[in-house]
Amino acid sequence: xxxxxxxxxxxxxxxxxxxxxxxxxxxxxxxxxxxxxxxxxxxxxxxxxxxxxxxxxxxxxxxxxxxxxxxxxxxxxxxxxxxxxxxxxxxxxxxxxxxxxxxxxxxxxxxxxxxxxxxxxxxxxxxxxxxxxxxxxxxxxxxxxxxxxxxxxxxxxxxxxxxxxxxxxxxxxxxxxxxxxxxxxxxxxxxxxxxxxxxxxxxxxxxxxxxxxxxxxxxxxxxxxxxxxxxxxxxxxxxxxxxxxxxxxxxxxxxxxxxxxxxxxxxxxxxxxxxxxxxxxxxxxxxxxxxxxxxxxxxxxxxxxxxxxxxxxxxxxxxxxxxxxxxxxxxxxxxxxxxxxxxxxxxxxxxxxxxxxxxxxxxxxxxxxxxxxxxxxxxxxxxxxxxxxxxxxxxxxxxxxxxxxxxxxxxxxxxxxxxxxxxxxxxxxxxxxxxxxxxxxxxxxxxxxxxxxxxxxxxxxxxxxxxxxxxxxxxxxxxxxxxxxxxxxxxxxxxxxxxxxxxxxxxxxxxxxx
Numbered sequence: 001x002x003x004x005x006x007x008x009x010x011x012x013x014x015x016x017x018x019x020x021x022x023x024x025x026x027x028x029x030x031x032x033x034x035x036x037x038x039x040x041x042x043x044x045x046x047x048x049x050x051x052x053x054x055x056x057x058x059x060x061x062x063x064x065x066x067x068x069x070x071x072x073x074x075x076x077x078x079x080x081x082x083x084x085x086x087x088x089x090x091x092x093x094x095x096x097x098x099x100x101x102x103x104x105x106x107x108x109x110x111x112x113x114x115x116x117x118x119x120x121x122x123x124x125x126x127x128x129x130x131x132x133x134x135x136x137x138x139x140x141x142x143x144x145x146x147x148x149x150x151x152x153x154x155x156x157x158x159x160x161x162x163x164x165x166x167x168x169x170x171x172x173x174x175x176x177x178x179x180x181x182x183x184x185x186x187x188x189x190x191x192x193x194x195x196x197x198x199x200x201x202x203x204x205x206x207x208x209x210x211x212x213x214x215x216x217x218x219x220x221x222x223x224x225x226x227x228x229x230x231x232x233x234x235x236x237x238x239x240x241x242x243x244x245x246x247x248x249x250x251x252x253x254x255x256x257x258x259x260x261x262x263x264x265x266x267x268x269x270x271x272x273x274x275x276x277x278x279x280x281x282x283x284x285x286x287x288x289x290x291x292x293x294x295x296x297x298x299x300x301x302x303x304x305x306x307x308x309x310x311x312x313x314x315x316x317x318x319x320x321x322x323x324x325x326x327x328x329x330x331x332x333x334x335x336x337x338x339x340x341x342x343x344x345x346x347x348x349x350x351x352x353x354x355x356x357x358x359x360x361x362x363x364x365x366x367x368x369x370x371x372x373x374x375x376x377x378x379x380x381x382x383x384x385x386x387x388x389x390x391x392x393x394x395x396x397x398x399x400x401x402x403x404x405x406x407x408x409x410x411x412x413x414x415x416x417x418x419x420x421x422x423x424x425x426x427x428x429x430x431x432x433x434x435x436x437x438x439x440x441x442x443x444x445x446x447x448x449x450x451x452x453x454x455x456x457x458x459x460x461x462x463x464x465x466x467x468x469x470x471x472x473x474x475x476x477x478x479x480x481x482x483x484x485x486x487x488x489x490x491x492x493x494x495x496x497x498x499x500x501x502x503x504x505x506x507x508x509x510x511x512x513x514x
């Protein structure tokens with residue numbers, strides 16, 4: 001009989017959801033990861049064995065365990081096991097450059113890092129603690145499989161404080177340095193339950209998990225399966241669109257949340273086979289002004305499209321809107337989820353009446369604990385008793401929210417956050433460049449794209465291809481400019497501040513593609 005920590009009546013976490021499923025849905029599939037299938041009872045047992053292994057290695061409450069893995073059962077097992085002993089999982093983005101990974105690891109100071117062999121090179125500049133390689137093939141003689149199959153619980157795990165941190169996701173900062181967003185296990189569970197209830201999920205759900213688990217959208221979706229007793233079907237990181245579509249049909253996936261680049265290529269394939277399309281729920285964006293792009297999903301696939309708005313700091317989607325309402329209110333982000341309150345505040349923290357423009361603010365049990373080792377940023381975000389999102393919007397008298405724009409200079413491309421300062425800093429290292437600045441511009445594929453405006457020094461030449469080559473290894477690929485325009489001067493105000501909003505309104509042409 002596995003040894004459990006003492007129960008805490010105030011404690012509620014994502015681990016609570018797993019244990020409930022292991023009791024109520026023991027024989028139901030919890031995960032499908034390649035050829036490996038785990039029931040809830042098996043997943044819970046693996047989490048318990050991993051938790052005891054970590055604890056025996058000296059890892060306990062408050063210690064950090066970094067995860068640099070592709071999505072799948074090992075990722076979920078390590079995350080849940082860390083939470084079971086009170087450790088904090090640091091969810092690393094494998095799209096980042098080694099120097100960016102090194103900064104995050106230096107800030108988080110993990111005791112141990114789990115990594116796939118394909119990502120080991122990303123740690124070359126990092127002090128990552130004990131590094132444990134995890135074979136993606138689930139080889140039985142691999143370190144990870146040996147632990148979860150053979151490690152025997154031999155001691156009592158520690159009693160844990162309620163509202164303890166479960167994970168850190170790093171988000172971009174205004175200075176270009178990311179902030180470690182701390183989320184409690186109870187916050188993740190509240191978000192999962194609220195999302196599951198609002199979506200009407202049942203134990204019959206089978207999620208096509210396509211968003212990375214280091215991303216809050218991917219995490220919220222998988223957590224929602226733990227809330228409803230559904231199954232997470234993980235797409236392979238190397239799968240192309242055709243392979244993912246085959247997976248949808250083979251596993252009868254009922255729901256997904258994926259950017260158009262994943263699902264839209266299916267239109268030219270055979271998304272409906274033998275008269276059926278198992279995918280019945282599709283989560284898209286909201287407030288983007290173009291809900292008609294999802295019309296074929298509703299009509300041709302007979303699937304339900306829903307939208308939402310949220311942030312890493314609130315564990316994912318905080319609002320919800322159905323497709324008919326998206327059509328009727330194209331810029332709306334919908335109504336608040338059951339576990340969230342939404343309001344509009346002025347700069348002084350006063351609530352504004354319906355129709356007045358201000359900052360979209362949220363509160364509820366899924367709001368973050370704060371930013372890791374960053375009291376100033378934590379106070380700025382949470383100081384008024386609400387999470388200040390940095391996004392401008394309004395609400396009508398019925399509580400329907402509208403996104404007007406971003407108060408910050410954040411560029412959101414394909415679900416990833418990019419701050420212009422990160423891109424500008426790379427240009428500052430180029431001796432041929434006299435001045436440079438970037439801004440977000442509309443993009444059909446990614447929602448927004450990074451466009452750079454470059455002023456060359458007299459007599460200097462630099463091609464778009466050369467600029468792109470110099471960005472490689474400096475910052476993540478999705479942060480690199482997709483368009484580059486050479487200009488004589490940049491628009492600045494009297495004190496020299498770059499007018500990025502003006503840059504965003506300038507036309508984009510194909511000959512500017514980088």
